Amino acid sequence: MLDTQIAGYDFGGVPPSPVTMEDFRRLEAALEFTARDREALRRSSEVIASHAEELVDGWRAIIGAHDFLSHWFVGPDGKPDDVYKAAVKKRFVRWVVDLVTRPFDQAWLDYQQEIGLRHTPAKKNKTDGAATPTLVPLRYLQAFIAPVTLSVRPLLGRAGFNAEEVDLIHAAWTKAVILSVTLWSAPYVRDGLW
Amino acid sequence: MLDTQIAGYDFGGVPPSPVTMEDFRRLEAALEFTARDREALRRSSEVIASHAEELVDGWRAIIGAHDFLSHWFVGPDGKPDDVYKAAVKKRFVRWVVDLVTRPFDQAWLDYQQEIGLRHTPAKKNKTDGAATPTLVPLRYLQAFIAPVTLSVRPLLGRAGFNAEEVDLIHAAWTKAVILSVTLWSAPYVRDGLW
Numbered sequence: 001m002l003d004t005q006i007a008g009y010d011f012g013g014v015p016p017s018p019v020t021m022e023d024f025r026r027l028e029a030a031l032e033f034t035a036r037d038r039e040a041l042r043r044s045s046e047v048i049a050s051h052a053e054e055l056v057d058g059w060r061a062i063i064g065a066h067d068f069l070s071h072w073f074v075g076p077d078g079k080p081d082d083v084y085k086a087a088v089k090k091r092f093v094r095w096v097v098d099l100v101t102r103p104f105d106q107a108w109l110d111y112q113q114e115i116g117l118r119h120t121p122a123k124k125n126k127t128d129g130a131a132t133p134t135l136v137p138l139r140y141l142q143a144f145i146a147p148v149t150l151s152v153r154p155l156l157g158r159a160g161f162n163a164e165e166v167d168l169i170h171a172a173w174t175k176a177v178i179l180s181v182t183l184w185s186a187p188y189v190r191d192g193l194w
Numbered sequence: 195m196l197d198t199q200i201a202g203y204d205f206g207g208v209p210p211s212p213v214t215m216e217d218f219r220r221l222e223a224a225l226e227f228t229a230r231d232r233e234a235l236r237r238s239s240e241v242i243a244s245h246a247e248e249l250v251d252g253w254r255a256i257i258g259a260h261d262f263l264s265h266w267f268v269g270p271d272g273k274p275d276d277v278y279k280a281a282v283k284k285r286f287v288r289w290v291v292d293l294v295t296r297p298f299d300q301a302w303l304d305y306q307q308e309i310g311l312r313h314t315p316a317k318k319n320k321t322d323g324a325a326t327p328t329l330v331p332l333r334y335l336q337a338f339i340a341p342v343t344l345s346v347r348p349l350l351g352r353a354g355f356n357a358e359e360v361d362l363i364h365a366a367w368t369k370a371v372i373l374s375v376t377l378w379s380a381p382y383v384r385d386g387l388w
Contacts, residue, residue: 021385026262027333031340068220135233138388139221142376145339146369153361163357167347175340182336185379188387193314194332 008127010114011098015105017113019186024109033179037105039170043170044169045100047159048152052096055155056089059147062185066093072136084130109183116184138188145181202321206310210300211307213380218303227373231366232297238363239294241353242346245291249349250283253341266330267319278324293370294351303377310378332382339375343368 028034036164048055053088063069075081095115098154117123119141121134152173156166222228228287242249258261267282269275296302311317312336315328346367350360380388 001387026260027337030256030334032256032336034338056358062224062226066220066223069224103275133304135387138379138383139217139376140224142336142379143221143224143372144229146365146372150365150368171340171344174344178337178340182333185332185336188383189332190382193329193382 006094007087009094009120010090011105011111014110014114017110017183017186019113019183020107021109022105024183027179027182028104031175031178033172033175034060037169037175040165040168040172041100043165044156044173048100048173049097049163051106051155052093055096055148055151056092057143058151059092060089062144062147063143069140072133072140074132076131080145081130081132084128085124087128095180099107099180100173101161104179112180112183114181116187119184124188126138138185141181141184145177149177196382200288201281203234203285203288205305206301206322208304209303210309211377211380213303213307213377215300215303218298218377220300221373221376225369225372226365226367230301230362231369234359234362235294235370237294238350238367240356241350241355242294243291243369245349246287249290249342249345252345253286253338254283256338256341263334264335265275268326270325275324275326278319279309281322289374292376295366298373306374306377307380309374310381313378314381316381332379335375335378339371343371 063073072081072083075082075084098108098111114123118127119136120136124134124136125132143194150171154172156169161169257267264274266272267279269278269354292302292305309319312321313330313332318324318330343364347360347364350363355363
Protein backbone atom coordinates (compact mmCIF):
# COMPACT_ATOMS: atom_id res chain seq x y z
CA MET A 1 0.00 0.00 0.00
CA LEU A 2 1.72 3.17 -1.17
CA ASP A 3 0.62 6.29 0.69
CA THR A 4 1.71 8.38 -2.25
CA GLN A 5 -1.11 6.89 -4.32
CA ILE A 6 -3.70 8.73 -2.24
CA ALA A 7 -3.95 12.38 -3.27
CA GLY A 8 -4.02 14.73 -0.29
CA TYR A 9 -3.14 12.01 2.22
CA ASP A 10 -0.48 13.98 4.07
CA PHE A 11 0.20 11.68 7.00
CA GLY A 12 3.53 12.64 8.55
CA GLY A 13 3.56 15.99 6.78
CA VAL A 14 1.10 18.18 8.66
CA PRO A 15 1.59 20.77 11.44
CA PRO A 16 1.81 19.54 15.03
CA SER A 17 -1.50 19.06 16.82
CA PRO A 18 -2.23 21.58 19.58
CA VAL A 19 -3.29 18.57 21.68
CA THR A 20 -0.29 17.48 23.75
CA MET A 21 0.78 13.87 23.93
CA GLU A 22 0.16 14.01 27.69
CA ASP A 23 -3.44 15.13 27.13
CA PHE A 24 -3.87 12.39 24.55
CA ARG A 25 -2.59 9.70 26.93
CA ARG A 26 -5.09 10.95 29.50
CA LEU A 27 -7.83 10.66 26.93
CA GLU A 28 -6.79 7.06 26.24
CA ALA A 29 -6.90 6.38 29.98
CA ALA A 30 -10.35 7.97 30.33
CA LEU A 31 -11.84 5.50 27.86
CA GLU A 32 -9.56 2.70 29.04
CA PHE A 33 -7.74 2.13 25.79
CA THR A 34 -4.90 -0.20 26.78
CA ALA A 35 -2.25 -2.46 25.25
CA ARG A 36 -4.95 -5.15 25.23
CA ASP A 37 -7.03 -3.03 22.86
CA ARG A 38 -4.03 -2.32 20.65
CA GLU A 39 -3.40 -6.06 20.47
CA ALA A 40 -7.07 -6.75 19.65
CA LEU A 41 -6.92 -4.20 16.82
CA ARG A 42 -3.78 -5.91 15.53
CA ARG A 43 -5.55 -9.29 15.41
CA SER A 44 -8.43 -7.72 13.46
CA SER A 45 -6.34 -5.53 11.20
CA GLU A 46 -6.23 -7.88 8.21
CA VAL A 47 -10.00 -8.41 8.25
CA ILE A 48 -10.92 -4.78 8.86
CA ALA A 49 -8.37 -3.36 6.40
CA SER A 50 -9.42 -5.75 3.64
CA HIS A 51 -13.07 -4.69 4.15
CA ALA A 52 -12.33 -1.00 4.67
CA GLU A 53 -13.73 0.12 1.34
CA GLU A 54 -16.90 -1.94 1.84
CA LEU A 55 -17.35 -0.37 5.28
CA VAL A 56 -16.88 3.13 3.89
CA ASP A 57 -19.38 2.36 1.12
CA GLY A 58 -21.90 1.38 3.80
CA TRP A 59 -21.39 4.63 5.73
CA ARG A 60 -21.50 6.62 2.50
CA ALA A 61 -24.84 4.98 1.73
CA ILE A 62 -26.29 6.61 4.86
CA ILE A 63 -24.96 9.97 3.68
CA GLY A 64 -26.41 9.39 0.22
CA ALA A 65 -29.83 8.56 1.69
CA HIS A 66 -30.27 12.01 3.24
CA ASP A 67 -30.13 15.38 1.46
CA PHE A 68 -29.01 17.11 4.66
CA LEU A 69 -25.92 14.87 4.69
CA SER A 70 -25.10 14.56 0.98
CA HIS A 71 -25.40 18.37 0.90
CA TRP A 72 -21.80 18.63 2.21
CA PHE A 73 -20.53 17.08 -1.02
CA VAL A 74 -22.49 19.30 -3.42
CA GLY A 75 -20.74 21.81 -5.68
CA PRO A 76 -21.85 25.36 -6.53
CA ASP A 77 -23.90 23.98 -9.45
CA GLY A 78 -26.09 22.09 -6.97
CA LYS A 79 -24.82 18.71 -8.13
CA PRO A 80 -22.69 16.19 -6.23
CA ASP A 81 -18.99 16.88 -6.77
CA ASP A 82 -17.98 13.36 -7.76
CA VAL A 83 -14.28 14.16 -8.06
CA TYR A 84 -14.25 15.52 -4.51
CA LYS A 85 -16.31 12.57 -3.23
CA ALA A 86 -13.90 10.07 -4.78
CA ALA A 87 -10.84 11.87 -3.40
CA VAL A 88 -12.28 12.05 0.10
CA LYS A 89 -13.36 8.42 -0.03
CA LYS A 90 -9.82 7.16 -0.59
CA ARG A 91 -8.66 9.02 2.49
CA PHE A 92 -11.67 7.81 4.50
CA VAL A 93 -10.73 4.22 3.62
CA ARG A 94 -7.14 4.93 4.59
CA TRP A 95 -8.32 6.32 7.96
CA VAL A 96 -9.88 2.92 8.68
CA VAL A 97 -6.64 1.13 7.78
CA ASP A 98 -4.58 3.54 9.85
CA LEU A 99 -6.85 3.07 12.86
CA VAL A 100 -6.12 -0.66 13.04
CA THR A 101 -2.49 -0.60 11.91
CA ARG A 102 -0.74 2.58 13.02
CA PRO A 103 0.48 3.31 16.56
CA PHE A 104 -1.22 6.27 18.19
CA ASP A 105 1.99 8.30 18.20
CA GLN A 106 2.76 11.96 17.52
CA ALA A 107 2.32 11.59 13.74
CA TRP A 108 -1.09 9.94 14.20
CA LEU A 109 -2.12 12.58 16.75
CA ASP A 110 -1.08 15.38 14.38
CA TYR A 111 -3.04 13.84 11.55
CA GLN A 112 -6.27 13.61 13.56
CA GLN A 113 -6.11 17.40 14.03
CA GLU A 114 -5.62 17.76 10.27
CA ILE A 115 -8.65 15.56 9.56
CA GLY A 116 -10.74 17.63 11.98
CA LEU A 117 -9.66 20.88 10.31
CA ARG A 118 -10.53 19.49 6.89
CA HIS A 119 -14.17 19.30 8.04
CA THR A 120 -14.22 22.97 9.13
CA PRO A 121 -14.04 26.28 7.22
CA ALA A 122 -10.31 26.44 8.04
CA LYS A 123 -9.44 23.66 5.59
CA LYS A 124 -12.50 22.02 4.00
CA ASN A 125 -12.18 21.87 0.18
CA LYS A 126 -8.61 23.22 0.22
CA THR A 127 -6.82 19.89 -0.16
CA ASP A 128 -8.86 19.04 -3.24
CA GLY A 129 -9.49 22.53 -4.64
CA ALA A 130 -13.22 21.86 -4.32
CA ALA A 131 -16.10 24.32 -3.86
CA THR A 132 -18.55 22.36 -1.72
CA PRO A 133 -20.01 23.86 1.50
CA THR A 134 -17.15 24.79 3.84
CA LEU A 135 -18.29 22.78 6.85
CA VAL A 136 -19.46 19.41 8.03
CA PRO A 137 -21.18 20.28 11.33
CA LEU A 138 -19.61 18.56 14.33
CA ARG A 139 -22.88 16.89 15.31
CA TYR A 140 -22.78 14.70 12.22
CA LEU A 141 -19.19 13.58 12.84
CA GLN A 142 -20.27 12.61 16.34
CA ALA A 143 -23.46 10.89 15.15
CA PHE A 144 -21.44 8.76 12.76
CA ILE A 145 -19.66 7.13 15.70
CA ALA A 146 -22.77 4.92 15.81
CA PRO A 147 -22.74 3.39 12.31
CA VAL A 148 -18.94 3.34 12.21
CA THR A 149 -18.65 1.35 15.42
CA LEU A 150 -21.74 -0.85 15.04
CA SER A 151 -21.09 -1.94 11.44
CA VAL A 152 -17.81 -3.64 12.32
CA ARG A 153 -19.38 -6.20 14.68
CA PRO A 154 -21.19 -8.36 12.08
CA LEU A 155 -18.10 -8.23 9.88
CA LEU A 156 -16.03 -9.76 12.67
CA GLY A 157 -18.53 -12.54 13.22
CA ARG A 158 -18.59 -13.39 9.51
CA ALA A 159 -14.76 -13.43 9.48
CA GLY A 160 -14.81 -16.30 11.97
CA PHE A 161 -13.83 -14.65 15.24
CA ASN A 162 -15.53 -16.34 18.20
CA ALA A 163 -17.97 -14.45 20.42
CA GLU A 164 -15.36 -13.49 23.01
CA GLU A 165 -12.98 -12.22 20.33
CA VAL A 166 -15.77 -10.26 18.64
CA ASP A 167 -16.49 -8.53 21.95
CA LEU A 168 -12.82 -7.71 22.58
CA ILE A 169 -12.15 -6.44 19.07
CA HIS A 170 -15.41 -4.54 18.88
CA ALA A 171 -14.62 -2.80 22.18
CA ALA A 172 -11.13 -1.90 20.95
CA TRP A 173 -12.52 -0.59 17.64
CA THR A 174 -15.19 1.44 19.46
CA LYS A 175 -12.56 3.07 21.69
CA ALA A 176 -10.27 3.79 18.73
CA VAL A 177 -13.07 5.43 16.72
CA ILE A 178 -14.14 7.56 19.69
CA LEU A 179 -10.52 8.61 20.31
CA SER A 180 -10.16 9.67 16.71
CA VAL A 181 -13.47 11.57 16.45
CA THR A 182 -12.82 13.25 19.82
CA LEU A 183 -9.53 14.56 18.42
CA TRP A 184 -11.33 15.74 15.26
CA SER A 185 -13.66 17.79 17.45
CA ALA A 186 -10.88 19.99 18.89
CA PRO A 187 -10.94 22.66 16.12
CA TYR A 188 -14.73 23.04 16.52
CA VAL A 189 -14.70 23.82 20.21
CA ARG A 190 -14.56 27.22 21.94
CA ASP A 191 -11.20 28.22 23.40
CA GLY A 192 -10.46 26.37 26.61
CA LEU A 193 -13.53 24.12 26.54
CA TRP A 194 -12.23 21.12 24.56
CA MET B 195 -40.03 7.02 41.09
CA LEU B 196 -40.65 10.62 42.14
CA ASP B 197 -38.67 13.19 40.18
CA THR B 198 -39.08 15.62 43.02
CA GLN B 199 -36.84 13.45 45.19
CA ILE B 200 -33.79 14.34 43.05
CA ALA B 201 -32.45 17.78 43.94
CA GLY B 202 -31.69 19.87 40.86
CA TYR B 203 -33.37 17.45 38.46
CA ASP B 204 -35.33 20.05 36.54
CA PHE B 205 -36.68 17.95 33.68
CA GLY B 206 -39.58 19.81 32.08
CA GLY B 207 -38.60 23.09 33.71
CA VAL B 208 -35.60 24.35 31.77
CA PRO B 209 -35.30 26.86 28.88
CA PRO B 210 -35.90 25.61 25.32
CA SER B 211 -32.90 24.06 23.58
CA PRO B 212 -31.45 26.13 20.73
CA VAL B 213 -31.39 22.86 18.76
CA THR B 214 -34.58 22.65 16.74
CA MET B 215 -36.70 19.51 16.69
CA GLU B 216 -36.08 19.33 12.93
CA ASP B 217 -32.31 19.32 13.46
CA PHE B 218 -32.72 16.69 16.15
CA ARG B 219 -34.78 14.42 13.88
CA ARG B 220 -32.02 14.74 11.27
CA LEU B 221 -29.47 13.74 13.87
CA GLU B 222 -31.56 10.67 14.70
CA ALA B 223 -31.69 9.82 10.98
CA ALA B 224 -27.91 10.28 10.60
CA LEU B 225 -27.22 7.57 13.18
CA GLU B 226 -30.25 5.56 12.11
CA PHE B 227 -32.15 5.70 15.37
CA THR B 228 -35.55 4.30 14.46
CA ALA B 229 -38.75 3.00 16.05
CA ARG B 230 -37.00 -0.38 16.21
CA ASP B 231 -34.36 1.11 18.51
CA ARG B 232 -36.99 2.78 20.65
CA GLU B 233 -38.71 -0.59 20.98
CA ALA B 234 -35.42 -2.32 21.85
CA LEU B 235 -34.78 0.27 24.57
CA ARG B 236 -38.27 -0.36 25.91
CA ARG B 237 -37.61 -4.10 26.19
CA SER B 238 -34.39 -3.41 28.09
CA SER B 239 -35.69 -0.58 30.25
CA GLU B 240 -36.50 -2.67 33.32
CA VAL B 241 -33.06 -4.31 33.33
CA ILE B 242 -31.08 -1.15 32.58
CA ALA B 243 -33.08 1.07 34.95
CA SER B 244 -32.78 -1.41 37.81
CA HIS B 245 -29.00 -1.53 37.30
CA ALA B 246 -28.59 2.18 36.61
CA GLU B 247 -26.90 2.96 39.92
CA GLU B 248 -24.50 0.02 39.52
CA LEU B 249 -23.62 1.25 36.02
CA VAL B 250 -22.99 4.77 37.26
CA ASP B 251 -20.82 3.40 40.08
CA GLY B 252 -18.73 1.59 37.46
CA TRP B 253 -18.26 4.77 35.40
CA ARG B 254 -17.53 6.74 38.56
CA ALA B 255 -14.82 4.20 39.40
CA ILE B 256 -12.98 5.19 36.21
CA ILE B 257 -13.22 8.85 37.25
CA GLY B 258 -11.99 7.99 40.73
CA ALA B 259 -9.00 6.11 39.32
CA HIS B 260 -7.54 9.21 37.63
CA ASP B 261 -6.64 12.53 39.27
CA PHE B 262 -7.18 14.37 36.00
CA LEU B 263 -10.82 13.18 36.04
CA SER B 264 -11.66 13.28 39.76
CA HIS B 265 -10.25 16.81 39.68
CA TRP B 266 -13.57 18.12 38.33
CA PHE B 267 -15.24 17.14 41.63
CA VAL B 268 -12.69 18.76 43.94
CA GLY B 269 -13.59 21.77 46.09
CA PRO B 270 -11.45 24.85 46.79
CA ASP B 271 -9.89 23.03 49.78
CA GLY B 272 -8.40 20.48 47.40
CA LYS B 273 -10.62 17.67 48.69
CA PRO B 274 -13.43 15.87 46.88
CA ASP B 275 -16.74 17.65 47.36
CA ASP B 276 -18.76 14.65 48.49
CA VAL B 277 -22.04 16.54 48.74
CA TYR B 278 -21.68 17.70 45.13
CA LYS B 279 -20.62 14.23 43.98
CA ALA B 280 -23.65 12.64 45.63
CA ALA B 281 -26.04 15.21 44.15
CA VAL B 282 -24.63 14.81 40.64
CA LYS B 283 -24.70 11.03 40.93
CA LYS B 284 -28.46 10.93 41.52
CA ARG B 285 -29.02 12.93 38.36
CA PHE B 286 -26.55 10.77 36.42
CA VAL B 287 -28.52 7.67 37.44
CA ARG B 288 -31.72 9.40 36.41
CA TRP B 289 -30.21 10.23 33.00
CA VAL B 290 -29.75 6.49 32.43
CA VAL B 291 -33.37 5.80 33.40
CA ASP B 292 -34.62 8.64 31.20
CA LEU B 293 -32.62 7.37 28.24
CA VAL B 294 -34.45 4.03 28.21
CA THR B 295 -37.89 5.25 29.31
CA ARG B 296 -38.60 8.74 28.04
CA PRO B 297 -39.56 9.68 24.48
CA PHE B 298 -37.04 11.92 22.75
CA ASP B 299 -39.48 14.81 22.64
CA GLN B 300 -39.11 18.57 23.16
CA ALA B 301 -38.79 18.23 26.95
CA TRP B 302 -36.03 15.61 26.58
CA LEU B 303 -34.26 17.71 23.93
CA ASP B 304 -34.40 20.78 26.16
CA TYR B 305 -32.99 18.84 29.07
CA GLN B 306 -29.99 17.56 27.10
CA GLN B 307 -28.99 21.19 26.47
CA GLU B 308 -29.33 21.85 30.20
CA ILE B 309 -27.10 18.85 31.03
CA GLY B 310 -24.49 20.09 28.54
CA LEU B 311 -24.53 23.58 30.06
CA ARG B 312 -24.09 22.13 33.54
CA HIS B 313 -20.70 20.81 32.44
CA THR B 314 -19.55 24.25 31.20
CA PRO B 315 -18.71 27.53 32.97
CA ALA B 316 -22.22 28.78 32.12
CA LYS B 317 -23.89 26.49 34.68
CA LYS B 318 -21.45 24.06 36.34
CA ASN B 319 -21.77 24.18 40.16
CA LYS B 320 -24.74 26.55 40.04
CA THR B 321 -27.47 23.93 40.56
CA ASP B 322 -25.77 22.64 43.70
CA GLY B 323 -24.10 25.84 44.95
CA ALA B 324 -20.75 24.05 44.69
CA ALA B 325 -17.27 25.51 44.13
CA THR B 326 -15.53 22.80 42.09
CA PRO B 327 -13.71 23.64 38.81
CA THR B 328 -16.16 25.30 36.43
CA LEU B 329 -15.71 22.93 33.51
CA VAL B 330 -15.62 19.32 32.46
CA PRO B 331 -13.75 19.49 29.14
CA LEU B 332 -15.78 18.21 26.20
CA ARG B 333 -13.19 15.59 25.32
CA TYR B 334 -13.92 13.67 28.51
CA LEU B 335 -17.68 13.66 27.90
CA GLN B 336 -16.95 12.27 24.43
CA ALA B 337 -14.44 9.71 25.73
CA PHE B 338 -17.00 8.40 28.19
CA ILE B 339 -19.21 7.27 25.32
CA ALA B 340 -16.92 4.21 25.32
CA PRO B 341 -17.39 2.90 28.87
CA VAL B 342 -21.02 4.02 28.96
CA THR B 343 -21.92 2.08 25.83
CA LEU B 344 -19.64 -0.95 26.31
CA SER B 345 -20.58 -1.63 29.95
CA VAL B 346 -24.22 -2.29 29.14
CA ARG B 347 -23.52 -5.29 26.89
CA PRO B 348 -22.41 -7.79 29.59
CA LEU B 349 -25.32 -6.65 31.77
CA LEU B 350 -27.76 -7.60 29.02
CA GLY B 351 -26.21 -11.04 28.63
CA ARG B 352 -26.41 -11.69 32.37
CA ALA B 353 -30.05 -10.59 32.36
CA GLY B 354 -30.88 -13.44 30.00
CA PHE B 355 -31.33 -11.71 26.64
CA ASN B 356 -30.23 -13.95 23.78
CA ALA B 357 -27.35 -12.98 21.49
CA GLU B 358 -29.56 -11.37 18.84
CA GLU B 359 -31.44 -9.34 21.45
CA VAL B 360 -28.19 -8.25 23.08
CA ASP B 361 -26.99 -6.94 19.71
CA LEU B 362 -30.25 -5.08 19.01
CA ILE B 363 -30.49 -3.53 22.46
CA HIS B 364 -26.80 -2.69 22.58
CA ALA B 365 -27.04 -0.94 19.22
CA ALA B 366 -30.09 1.03 20.39
CA TRP B 367 -28.36 1.99 23.66
CA THR B 368 -25.22 3.04 21.76
CA LYS B 369 -27.24 5.29 19.45
CA ALA B 370 -29.18 6.79 22.36
CA VAL B 371 -26.00 7.58 24.32
CA ILE B 372 -24.36 9.18 21.28
CA LEU B 373 -27.49 11.25 20.58
CA SER B 374 -27.50 12.51 24.13
CA VAL B 375 -23.77 13.32 24.33
CA THR B 376 -23.90 14.97 20.90
CA LEU B 377 -26.62 17.28 22.21
CA TRP B 378 -24.54 17.99 25.34
CA SER B 379 -21.70 19.15 23.07
CA ALA B 380 -23.69 22.02 21.54
CA PRO B 381 -22.81 24.66 24.20
CA TYR B 382 -19.10 23.87 23.82
CA VAL B 383 -18.89 24.47 20.09
CA ARG B 384 -18.02 27.67 18.21
CA ASP B 385 -20.93 29.59 16.69
CA GLY B 386 -22.21 27.92 13.55
CA LEU B 387 -19.97 24.84 13.74
CA TRP B 388 -22.12 22.48 15.85
